[in-house]
Amino acid sequence: MKRRSPAWWLLTIPGLLAGCVSRNNMSALDPQGPVGKTQLNLIYLSTAIMAFVVIVVAVIYIYVVTRYRERPGDEKKGIPEQISGSKKLEILWTVIPVILLVILAVPTITTTFRLEERPDPAETIRVNVTGYQYWWAFKYPDLRVTTANEVHIPTGKKVEFNMTSQDVVHAFWVPSLGGKLDLNPGRNTRLVLQADRPGVYEGKCTELCGASHALMNFRVIAHRPADFDRWVASRQKPDSTAKTAEAREGKRLVGQNCIGCHAVRGAGFQVEGTTAPELTGFSQRTRVAGIMENNRKNVTDWLKNPQGLKPGNRMPAFDHLSEKQLRAIVKYLEDLK
Amino acid sequence: MRENWLWSWITTVDHKRIGILYLIGGGFFFAVAGLEALLIRIQLMFPDNSFIVGDTFNQLFTMHGTTMLFLVALPILFGFMNFVVPLQIGARDVAFPFLNNLGFWLYISGGLLLNLSWLFGGAPDAGWTNYATLALNDYSPGPGVNYYVLGLQIAGLGTLMSAINFITTIVNMRAPGMSYLRLPMFTWTTFVTSALIMFAFPPLTAGLFMMMFDRIFGANFFTTTGGGNVTVWQHIFWIFGHPEVYILILPAFGVFSDVISTFSRKRLFGYHSMVFAVVLIGFLGFMVWLHHMFTVGLGPVANSIFAISTMAIAVPTGIKIFNWLFTMWGGRIRFTTAMLYAAGFIVSFVMGGVTGVMLGVVPADLQFHDTYFVVAHFHYVIIGGTVFGIMTGFYYWWPKMFGTVLNEKLGKWNFWLFFFGFHLTFFPQHFLGLNGMPRRVYTFEANKGLETGNLVSTIGTFLMTIALLILLYNVAKSIRKGEPASGDPWDGRSLEWAVSSPPPAYNFAQTPRVRGLDAWWLEKVQGDGKLKPAEPLGPIHMPSPSYLPFIMAVGFFISGFGFVFHSWQVGALGLVVVFVTMYIRSFEEDHGFHIQPDELKPQGVES
Numbered sequence: 052m053k054r055r056s057p058a059w060w061l062l063t064i065p066g067l068l069a070g071c072v073s074r075n076n077m078s079a080l081d082p083q084g085p086v087g088k089t090q091l092n093l094i095y096l097s098t099a100i101m102a103f104v105v106i107v108v109a110v111i112y113i114y115v116v117t118r119y120r121e122r123p124g125d126e127k128k129g130i131p132e133q134i135s136g137s138k139k140l141e142i143l144w145t146v147i148p149v150i151l152l153v154i155l156a157v158p159t160i161t162t163t164f165r166l167e168e169r170p171d172p173a174e175t176i177r178v179n180v181t182g183y184q185y186w187w188a189f190k191y192p193d194l195r196v197t198t199a200n201e202v203h204i205p206t207g208k209k210v211e212f213n214m215t216s217q218d219v220v221h222a223f224w225v226p227s228l229g230g231k232l233d234l235n236p237g238r239n240t241r242l243v244l245q246a247d248r249p250g251v252y253e254g255k256c257t258e259l260c261g262a263s264h265a266l267m268n269f270r271v272i273a274h275r276p277a278d279f280d281r282w283v284a285s286r287q288k289p290d291s292t293a294k295t296a297e298a299r300e301g302k303r304l305v306g307q308n309c310i311g312c313h314a315v316r317g318a319g320f321q322v323e324g325t326t327a328p329e330l331t332g333f334s335q336r337t338r339v340a341g342i343m344e345n346n347r348k349n350v351t352d353w354l355k356n357p358q359g360l361k362p363g364n365r366m367p368a369f370d371h372l373s374e375k376q377l378r379a380i381v382k383y384l385e386d387l388k
Numbered sequence: 389m390r391e392n393w394l395w396s397w398i399t400t401v402d403h404k405r406i407g408i409l410y411l412i413g414g415g416f417f418f419a420v421a422g423l424e425a426l427l428i429r430i431q432l433m434f435p436d437n438s439f440i441v442g443d444t445f446n447q448l449f450t451m452h453g454t455t456m457l458f459l460v461a462l463p464i465l466f467g468f469m470n471f472v473v474p475l476q477i478g479a480r481d482v483a484f485p486f487l488n489n490l491g492f493w494l495y496i497s498g499g500l501l502l503n504l505s506w507l508f509g510g511a512p513d514a515g516w517t518n519y520a521t522l523a524l525n526d527y528s529p530g531p532g533v534n535y536y537v538l539g540l541q542i543a544g545l546g547t548l549m550s551a552i553n554f555i556t557t558i559v560n561m562r563a564p565g566m567s568y569l570r571l572p573m574f575t576w577t578t579f580v581t582s583a584l585i586m587f588a589f590p591p592l593t594a595g596l597f598m599m600m601f602d603r604i605f606g607a608n609f610f611t612t613t614g615g616g617n618v619t620v621w622q623h624i625f626w627i628f629g630h631p632e633v634y635i636l637i638l639p640a641f642g643v644f645s646d647v648i649s650t651f652s653r654k655r656l657f658g659y660h661s662m663v664f665a666v667v668l669i670g671f672l673g674f675m676v677w678l679h680h681m682f683t684v685g686l687g688p689v690a691n692s693i694f695a696i697s698t699m700a701i702a703v704p705t706g707i708k709i710f711n712w713l714f715t716m717w718g719g720r721i722r723f724t725t726a727m728l729y730a731a732g733f734i735v736s737f738v739m740g741g742v743t744g745v746m747l748g749v750v751p752a753d754l755q756f757h758d759t760y761f762v763v764a765h766f767h768y769v770i771i772g773g774t775v776f777g778i779m780t781g782f783y784y785w786w787p788k789m790f791g792t793v794l795n796e797k798l799g800k801w802n803f804w805l806f807f808f809g810f811h812l813t814f815f816p817q818h819f820l821g822l823n824g825m826p827r828r829v830y831t832f833e834a835n836k837g838l839e840t841g842n843l844v845s846t847i848g849t850f851l852m853t854i855a856l857l858i859l860l861y862n863v864a865k866s867i868r869k870g871e872p873a874s875g876d877p878w879d880g881r882s883l884e885w886a887v888s889s890p891p892p893a894y895n896f897a898q899t900p901r902v903r904g905l906d907a908w909w910l911e912k913v914q915g916d917g918k919l920k921p922a923e924p925l926g927p928i929h930m931p932s933p934s935y936l937p938f939i940m941a942v943g944f945f946i947s948g949f950g951f952v953f954h955s956w957q958v959g960a961l962g963l964v965v966v967f968v969t970m971y972i973r974s975f976e977e978d979h980g981f982h983i984q985p986d987e988l989k990p991q992g993v994e995s
Contacts, residue, residue, distance in 0.1 A: 079822045108735075111710075112713060115717050119720065140710070141661050141707065144706060152702060159752075163750040224758075230751065261522060264828060362443065
């Protein structure tokens with residue numbers, strides 16, 4: 052077993068007691084990339100220093116409150132000596148914290164600058180992230196690929212997220228990969244992350260953005276480089292044809308009802324909506340609306356009652372469509388690969 | 389009419405009665421905001437709960453935060469300041485009694501306006517930080533945020549007035565011999581806090597005005613599509629918002645200093661360094677606002693500078709903690725409820741303080757920011773600091789204010805339940821944050837390791853609620869049949885303990901002469917246990933009560949209500965009421981009245 056720092060134990064043992072530690076793929080304590088690891092090391096360092104401070108205070112404190120508490124009979128001893136202070140002691144507890152803070156400040160500053168360095172463009176995958184109430188648009192400017200609510204990245208490579216917002220301030224956070232950054236309307240921010248291992252990492256919006264702020268989830272899906280290339284190739288040539296008669300009816304209904312806001316590329320629709328998540332390759336997504344497993348029932352529920360599932364979002368309910376029509380739409384969505 | 393007790397409370401200019409009014413007002417809003425907290429925690433008790441979701445939940449936590457910070461913590465502290473500070477410096481009153489009354493009614497007027505949003509049109513839901521653009525019309529239609537903007541402007545006006553009043557009082561009305569370095573620590577912290585308010589509230593007012601113009605008059609300060617900038621609001625808000633947390637904690641520091649030295653029977657260790665630390669904390673409080681914005685993307689230079697300045701605050705705070713510990717060292721500590729709260733504060737606040745330094749580590753903060761780790765941190769400092777300070781002050785000064793002693797047995801139940809409930813609620817939240825729970829979310833997923841922490845946290849909230857109900861029962865009991873308190877029930881050190889409980893309207897029949905730090909203690913130990921008068925017994929000048937502040941506050945209320953609903957007529961009508969009362973006041977010739985010496989003697993008052 053690898054050696055853990057004392058701070059690790061300090062952070063995880065109470066967590067274990069509280070039942071909070073698990074491989075939950077959204078924990079800052081279990082980083083899966085170099086950025087998250089650097090940040091965790093600083094969390095450990097600061098925890099260790101601060102634990103030292105807490106222990107020193109606690110020891111003096113416990114001694115004082117037990118040793119000097121008034122006991123029956125103490126009244127006779129008269130008043131305690133009225134000490135005004137002690138220069139030496141006061142200097143001591145001014146200087147020691149200063150030293151501790153310097154120890155903490157140096158790596159803080161160096162890491163702050165290092166994490167904001169611009170990575171070598173040749174070695175980097177670029178992703179443009181746009182935040183909307185309450186979904187995420189991901190565009191790969193160099194690869195001509197667009198997705199929503201799920202961003203695929205290769206392992207072992209730096210990913211540069213260039214972020215902005217279309218409406219209110221959001222914040223992009225994938226705890227397992229590293230710290231967060233805001234998406235500001237009218238401004239761009241840049242966050243560089245990297246995943247070392249393939250896996251699915253949960254991401255969340257962490258800046259209050261309205262009624263469904265709690266449900267503005269997304270996923271980072273990290274592939275081995277070869278798998279990632281395959282994914283890019285499949286996304287560049289999406290299959291958006293309808294396979295069955297029912298799906299063809301569904302496609303017609305999508306053209307009538309959905310395409311004003313959503314885009315389905317490669318299907319021959321005349322319009323491509325830009326105000327809602329792109330549906331190209333919908334069947335490949337793991338989740339519906341970023342919050343539910345992608346299956347027939349959940350898609351149907353979502354179409355019927357989006358406000359009930361994600362309050363305040365901009366999608367209208369399609370409850371005027373018959374069950375049959377809804378089924379057809381779902382069938383078509385299942386054909387989008 | 390003037391004999392009516394209600395009317396006499398409304399028009400009172402007695403700083404002690406206004407202090408009690410602040411406690412009642414703060415207590416009322418505390419109940420409201422506490423209920424909101426309880427509802428928030430009930431919703432978060434289980435994963436995927438659907439008790440209160442979406443905008444309603446956002447309204448709850450917005451109002452919880454706004455109410456607690458603006459209408460509970462500061463006003464209750466103002467209550468203590470009003471009651472205690474003039475007594476501690478040997479003054480007969482505050483410098484501006486009329487203004488004092490006006491400040492209180494503006495606070496009530498703004499607070500009620502804010503809370504009426506629940507009944508008329510919906511409460512604000514953009515968080516207590518009210519970030520643009522979420523808080524602008526496009527994304528928060530309806531009157532909700534208007535209530536925030538106007539309610540806080542009115543209440544903030546009252547706060548600013550009170551601060552000016554305290555500063556003037558402390559500078560001008562100290563008894564002879566009460567030099568600055570003989571002021572009790574609570575008076576010192578009140579002084580520094582008031583100075584902070586003077587500098588921190590104007591930016592808030594400016595920001596709220598800009599927001600008001602954006603929302604109500606169609607300006608574009610923060611609208612990106614109109615050339616505005618959302619980050620400007622964040623800067624303005626935190627230039628106010630960061631000092632605000634020191635405005636809340638410094639008076640609590642003052643309470644602890646007084647209480648710890650009283651119940652340890654020792655003078656405060658390192659008094660001069662304590663004063664220095666308070667002033668330094670006050671100054672540094674203005675230098676760190678950007679640490680709330682590390683994730684905005686302002687670049688490594690800005691982030692680094694503010695990281696260092698943030699960490700620097702730990703030094704004066706550390707000085708204070710160790711000074712308190714060494715005040716107790718070698719003393720004889722009496723663990724009354726007040727002292728229990730002060731002792732509980734030391735451990736709780738240190739834990740909140742160290743996570744504060746951790747938040748200053750920029751790269752680590754990128755993980756902590758806007759998660760439950762931060763929620764845990766600021767509740768540790770605001771409850772573990774300010775609320776514990778309020779509780780300490782409440783138990784400590786209650787006999788002085790009401791002339792009865794609170795039941796100590798109930799007090800101890802209250803403390804231990806509150807103390808454990810508090811840690812149970814907020815300690816697990818550190819781990820919830822690190823395990824991926826953002827703040828301000830109304831739900832969390834099952835099987836992500838967040839269930840236990842949230843459940844424990846909610847259980848803790850129930851314990852705190854029970855503790856506060858015990859306090860309420862204790863208060864009711866004490867008012868009905870409490871044990872009468874002497875003038876000096878705790879063997880106190882500062883001047884407020886030299887007068888009867890409750891003190892007479894004029895405080896000191898003769899202004900006392902102060903001979904050193906801990907003036908009252910000095911007279912008990914080195915003198916004959918009586919204050920030396922600095923003046924002969926003579927007629928005491930008292931200000932007359934006035935109904936004008938109340939009317940003026942009603943005018944502001946009407947005006948605010950009008951503007952919330954874009955009704956210019958009602959808004960203007962309210963302002964007319966305000967200006968007419970101002971006009972009347974400026975031509976009013978009322979020089980107050982005098983209490984003659986022969987009226988003092990029958991009451992047995994001797995200073």
